[in-house]
Every structure is written in structure tokens, then in C-alpha cells.
Amino acid sequence: MNFTPPAIDYFxxxxxxxxxxxxxxxxxxxxxxxxxxxxxxxxxxxxxxxxTSAVLIVLNAGTRTVTGGGAVVxxxxxxxMMGTIVVLSILGAALMAERSIDPVGDSFAARASSLPGSEDxxxxxxxxxxxxxxxxxxxxxxxxxxxxxxxxxxxxMFVALEIxxxxxxxxxxxxxxxxxxxxxxxxxxxxxxxFASAFYLYGAALVYGYSGSIFFPEIAQSLTSKPSESxxxxxxxxxxxxxxxxxxxxxxxxxxxxxxxxGAPTAVVGFMAATVKVAAFxxxxxxxxxxxxxxxxxxxxxxxxxxxxxxxLGSIVAxxxxxxxxxxxxxxxxxxxxxxxxxxxxxxxxLESTMFYVIAYGFATVGxxxxxxxxxxxxxxxTNLAAWAGIGRKSPLVASALSLFLLGLAGxxxxxxxxxxxxxxxxxxxxxxxxxxxxxxIASLIAAFFYVRIVVIMFFAEPTEQTAxxxxxxxxxxxxxxxxxxxxLILGIFxxxxxxxxxxxxxxxx
Amino acid sequence: MNVYTPIFILGALxxxxxxxxxxxAGFTGPKRYNRAKYDAYECGIEPTPQPIGGGRFPVKYYLxxxxxxxxxxxxxxxxxxxxxxxxxxxxxxxxxxxxLLNLAVPYVYEWRRGGLEWD
Numbered sequence: 001m002n003f004t005p006p007a008i009d010y011f012x013x014x015x016x017x018x019x020x021x022x023x024x025x026x027x028x029x030x031x032x033x034x035x036x037x038x039x040x041x042x043x044x045x046x047x048x049x050x051x052t053s054a055v056l057i058v059l060n061a062g063t064r065t066v067t068g069g070g071a072v073v074x075x076x077x078x079x080x081m082m083g084t085i086v087v088l089s090i091l092g093a094a095l096m097a098e099r100s101i102d103p104v105g106d107s108f109a110a111r112a113s114s115l116p117g118s119e120d121x122x123x124x125x126x127x128x129x130x131x132x133x134x135x136x137x138x139x140x141x142x143x144x145x146x147x148x149x150x151x152x153x154x155x156x157m158f159v160a161l162e163i164x165x166x167x168x169x170x171x172x173x174x175x176x177x178x179x180x181x182x183x184x185x186x187x188x189x190x191x192x193x194x195f196a197s198a199f200y201l202y203g204a205a206l207v208y209g210y211s212g213s214i215f216f217p218e219i220a221q222s223l224t225s226k227p228s229e230s231x232x233x234x235x236x237x238x239x240x241x242x243x244x245x246x247x248x249x250x251x252x253x254x255x256x257x258x259x260x261x262x263g264a265p266t267a268v269v270g271f272m273a274a275t276v277k278v279a280a281f282x283x284x285x286x287x288x289x290x291x292x293x294x295x296x297x298x299x300x301x302x303x304x305x306x307x308x309x310x311x312x313l314g315s316i317v318a319x320x321x322x323x324x325x326x327x328x329x330x331x332x333x334x335x336x337x338x339x340x341x342x343x344x345x346x347x348x349x350x351l352e353s354t355m356f357y358v359i360a361y362g363f364a365t366v367g368x369x370x371x372x373x374x375x376x377x378x379x380x381x382x383t384n385l386a387a388w389a390g391i392g393r394k395s396p397l398v399a400s401a402l403s404l405f406l407l408g409l410a411g412x413x414x415x416x417x418x419x420x421x422x423x424x425x426x427x428x429x430x431x432x433x434x435x436x437x438x439x440x441x442i443a444s445l446i447a448a449f450f451y452v453r454i455v456v457i458m459f460f461a462e463p464t465e466q467t468a469x470x471x472x473x474x475x476x477x478x479x480x481x482x483x484x485x486x487x488x489l490i491l492g493i494f495x496x497x498x499x500x501x502x503x504x505x506x507x508x509x510x
Numbered sequence: 511m512n513v514y515t516p517i518f519i520l521g522a523l524x525x526x527x528x529x530x531x532x533x534x535a536g537f538t539g540p541k542r543y544n545r546a547k548y549d550a551y552e553c554g555i556e557p558t559p560q561p562i563g564g565g566r567f568p569v570k571y572y573l574x575x576x577x578x579x580x581x582x583x584x585x586x587x588x589x590x591x592x593x594x595x596x597x598x599x600x601x602x603x604x605x606x607x608x609x610l611l612n613l614a615v616p617y618v619y620e621w622r623r624g625g626l627e628w629d
Contacts, residue, residue, distance in 0.1 A: 002597070003594070003597040003598055003599065003602075005599070005601035005602075024612065024615050027615050027616070027619050028615060028618065028619070030619060030623070031618050031619045031621075031622035031623065032622060
């Protein structure tokens with residue numbers, strides 16, 4: 001037997017290698033650096049690695065290669081999504097680095113293992129302990145996301161799914177305030193996430209059993225070359241897409257979304273709501289377009305059902321929410337439905353519009369959660385909508401920024417949300433799913449109601465004594481917030497450069 | 511004869527034996543119930559120290575488990591590498607060393623953060 005080492009294109013993989021190396025160094029910093037300089041070193045490593053990775057992704061523009069023994073594919077769409085993930089991670093990490101909003105410290109518990117409400121916790125908080133483990137966890141999560149959008153086989157995709165999930169389960173449970181809520185969210189996320197991973201694995205086993213390969217292009221080949229279609233492969237495919245659909249939070253895999261959005265530290269929600277969605281849609285697109293592109297008519301109905309259920313359930317249940325973080329959780333579920341409408345088109349337009357939508361959504365989300373982290377009362381963040389009455393009169397600038405994001409999410413013209421919704425609906429109509437678009441438009445109208453309701457509460461309600469105040473943040477949150485505003489406006493008014501970039505990115509490498 | 515017949519017969523025998531053992535134990539075994547019988551391993555020793563005031567388990571067990579996983583995973587990959595060492599050549603050696611280096615990092619982390627001190 002002769003062994004030939006697989007050809008590895010190190011430059012194409014460099015954006016991931018940088019993040020991974022930084023994560024390892026970051027763990028060693030946790031082990032060896034004195035507590036006083038840990039935070040400084042970690043911030044240096046995290047932002048340095050993310051920026052380097054972003055530069056390497058840009059330098060890789062135009063790369064179309066399958067490397068690492070066929071396990072990793074770097075192509076146009078993958079590079080676009082990697083770039084989006086890294087840039088959004090920089091903004092999300094900036095939210096996590098914020099320390100001047102909460103008078104006690106950053107938004108993470110002084111030590112996640114101390115019992116909520118205990119003497120131990122009180123003392124640690126008083127002594128100003130900071131949890132710096134969030135930084136290696138963040139880097140590992142980013143690494144998982146980069147691998148998730150570039151994975152070209154079922155195994156690597158599963159590993160990537162787990163590398164994303166495990167750090168996020170932990171970070172969900174680390175809130176400094178309302179710790180029980182945060183830990184409950186973490187446990188729910190963990191249990192449901194593990195359940196979804198098991199479905200993915202079983203599906204992968206069935207697909208492998210049918211096609212005899214774990215590589216997406218070979219799965220596609222076996223689907224067209226085998227004379228009889230087997231029910232096994234369709235059961236496998238259905239179970240396979242549960243993994244990404246769970247991360248996306250589409251109905252019926254959405255139960256964790258509102259709890260995690262409400263319980264997790266706001267900065268972490270800002271980070272993961274934006275980035276994980278990009279990664280999960282990247283993976284879902286690759287599974288469905290590359291591996292199962294030939295049997296489009298067999299998976300389309302699945303995606304239709306999930307899309308319709310997500311749009312309707314998300315929009316209607318969001319109407320009833322009184323907590324703004326929870327409301328945004330349901331609003332996300334509805335958004336996932338809209339994006340799936342574009343994805344179901346199974347065309348180049350479907351690919352482009354889906355990518356545009358997740359980019360637009362990501363930036364608006366980071367900005368939204370930046371604002372939420374700034375609106376506070378004596379007990380920490382004031383997430384109850386009653387506390388938001390009249391905020392627009394006290395702090396018009398911040399309230400206007402949030403209104404822009406919310407109107408963007410609602411899909412009002414001149415914001416990124418309008419262009420992205422328009423793009424997915426056009427892609428769906430071209431693919432002949434007009435009825436789906438009609439349902440989408442109705443759901444958008446319902447969704448617009450609750451987005452506009454928040455704007456109305458902020459600007460047209462009288463401030464009461466319950467009304468929270470807006471804290472002035474440091475440069476970290478300000479940068480995230482400004483970037484969110486800028487991108488939401490630019491993508492709304494001049495979307496053409498980004499649309500051109502997406503169409504130049506081309507199709508998946510098969 | 512079908513090639514699967516022996517497997518089915520073996521399966522049936524195994525199932526039959528399990529069912530028989532469970533049923534016959536209920537009829538013939540002595541029935542002396544006490545508290546120890548309800549413990550996890552029924553050996554009379556508390557499997558863990560009971561949590562004090564608040565239902566928490568000592569985190570030590572988790573750290574031991576983590577340690578086990580570090581070395582367990584290491585071994586699982588070392589064996590096949592050792593078997594095919596000569597064919598894998600320099601590429602395999604470098605890959606394995608990198609893998610070991612990466613595994614050493616969590617070990618060092620655990621050691622530095624006091625995970626190896628039992629009390």
C-alpha cells in the first residue's frame with residue numbers, strides 16, 4: 001500500500017489556520033498570563049486574529065479550489081460567507097469587549113461556576129474578576145463557522161457544527177445579570193442542540209449508506225447515476241438538514257431561539273445571532289445545492305413547509321411579546337422563513353439573494369443588540385418594552401439608530417432589509433413559487449406591525465418613571481453600532497456593488 | 511442456508527438468555543431490600559460524596575473526565591498511526607506531532623488552572 005499525502009493549499013486555508021492558532025495561543029494565555037493583563041492580551045489576540053483572517057480572505061479572492069484531501073472547498077460563495085462571518089465577528093467581539101456600560105464590569109459573570117446569588121459570587125464581583133475564557137471560546141466558535149461554510153464532506157461539516165455549538169452553549173450561560181435565566185437558556189440550547197446533532201449524524205450515516213461517499217460532489221453523482229431512487233437517501237437528507245436548520249432556528253426547530261435570545265448576554269446574542277446564521281445558511285446551501293442539487297424537486301417541498309411555518313409562527317407569536325430580546329428571537333424565526341423562500345428557489349439568484357439577506361440581517365442584528373445593551377435601568381438591561389416608552393425623546397440618536405435597524409428588518413425601502421426581501425422574493429417568483437411569495441408578503445406585513453410598534457413606543461409614547469436611560473458606551477460598542485447603521489443604509493441605498501460582488505462570486509464549486 | 515441465519519440465531523439466543531435470566535431471578539432470588547440496593551451500583555458505597563447544601567456535584571469528577579477524554583482521544587489516533595507509521599512517512603509524523611501539540615494545550619491549561627489538585 002502506498003500512501004500519498006493529500007495536497008494542502010495552505011494559503012487558501014490560512015484564514016482558518018490563523019483563527020485556530022490564535023485560539024490555541026489564547027488558551028495558553030489563560031493558563032500562563034497573570035490575571036491583570038489577561039484581558040488586554042486576549043483582546044489583542046482576538047482582534048488581531050480576526051483582522052488578519054479578514055485580510056487573508058480578501059487576498060484569497062478568486063480562489064476556487066478543493067483542498068485538504070477534498071474535505072475543504074474554498075470557492076466564491078464560501079469566501080463571501082467567510083468574510084461576512086469574520087467581519088461580523090469583529091463587531092460582535094467589540095460588543096463583548098465593552099466594559100463601561102455596566103458599572104460593575106463587562107457583561108459576563110465574574111466566574112460562571114459560582115452559584116447565582118451566593119456569597120462567592122458577590123465577593124468575586126466586588127474584587128472585579130473578569131471572565132476572560134470567553135475569548136478563546138469566541139475564536140473557536142468563529143473557526144467552526146469558517147469550517148461550516150467550507151466543509152465539503154459530511155464528517156467535517158459535523159465537526160464544524162460541534163465546534164460552533166460547544167463554545168456557544170457555554171457563552172450563553174455566562175451572563176452577569178439574570179444568571180438563572182441565562183443558565184436555563186444555556187441548558188435548553190445544549191440539550192436541544194445535542195438532539196439536533198444526533199439527527200444530523202444519523203442522516204449522514206444514511207446518506208453514506210446510500211451513496212458510499214461522504215463527499216458532497218460524489219453524493220450528487222451517486223444520486224444521478226444510480227438507477228432507482230432509494231427512500232433511504234431521502235430520509236437521510238431530511239435528517240441531515242435538521243442540523244443546519246436547528247442552528248438557523250427555523251420552525252419546527254425553533255424552541256431554543258426565544259429562550260437563548262432572552263437569557264444569553266446581549267453581546268453574545270449580538271455575536272451569534274449575526275454570525276451563526278450566516279454559517280448555517282452557508283452549510284445548508286452547500287448541502288442542498290451541491291450534494292442534493294440534482295433532486296431539487298424532492299427537497300423543495302420540505303423547505304417550503306419549513307419556510308411557511310417559520311414566517312407565520314415567527315410573525316404572529318412576536319406580536320404578543322413584551323420583552324424586546326424575546327421579540328427579536330421570534331422576529332428572527334420569521335426572518336429565517338423569508339430567507340428559506342429564497343433558498344428554495346435552487347437557482348443562482350436563490351444563492352445570491354440568500355447570501356445578501358444574511359449579510360444585511362447580520363449587520364442590522366449586531367447594531368440592534370448594541371442598542372439593547374445600552375438601554376438600562378438600576379437592575380441592568382431594561383428589556384421590558386414598558387421601559388422603552390419615550391426613549392426616543394430622551395436619546396433621539398440611539399433611538400433613531402434602533403429604528404433604522406427595525407425598519408430594516410421590517411423591509412422598509414431605503415434600508416438593506418428592503419433590498420434583501422425583494423431579492424429573495426424575486427428569486428422565488430422566477431423559480432415559480434409565487435404562492436410562497438404571497439404568504440411571505442403577508443407575513444412581512446404582520447412582522448412590520450411589531451417592528452413599527454417598537455418605533456412607536458420609543459418615539460410617540462410619553463416617558464414614564466419606568467423609562468430606562470441610555471448609557472454612553474465606550475468606543476467598542478460605538479464602532480459596532482456605527483458599522484451596523486452604515487451597512488444598513490449603504491446596502492439599502494447603493495446595494496449594487498455588493499450585489500455585483502455576490503454575482504461575481506459565482507456558484508459553488510462542485 | 512442464508513448467510514445471516516447464524517446471526518439471527520445468535521441474536522435470538524442472546525435475547526432469550528437475557529429474558530430468561532431476568533425472569534428467573536425474580537422467582538428464585540432472595541428479596542432483602544435496603545437502602546443500598548437503590549444506589550447506582552448496589553455495592554453499599556456512595557458513588558459520590560453527597561452534595562452539601564444545594565445539590566451541586568463537586569466539579570472534580572468533571573475535570574477527571576475531561577482529562578480522560580484528552581488522553582483517550584490521543585490514544586485512539588496514536589494506534590492507527592503507529593500501525594501505519596512507515597507508510598505515512600514525514601507527512602504523518604508532522605501531522606501527528608501537531609495533533610499531540612494541540613492536545614497538550616488543554617492539558618497544560620488544566621494543570622495551570624489547578625485542575626490536577628484534588629482538594
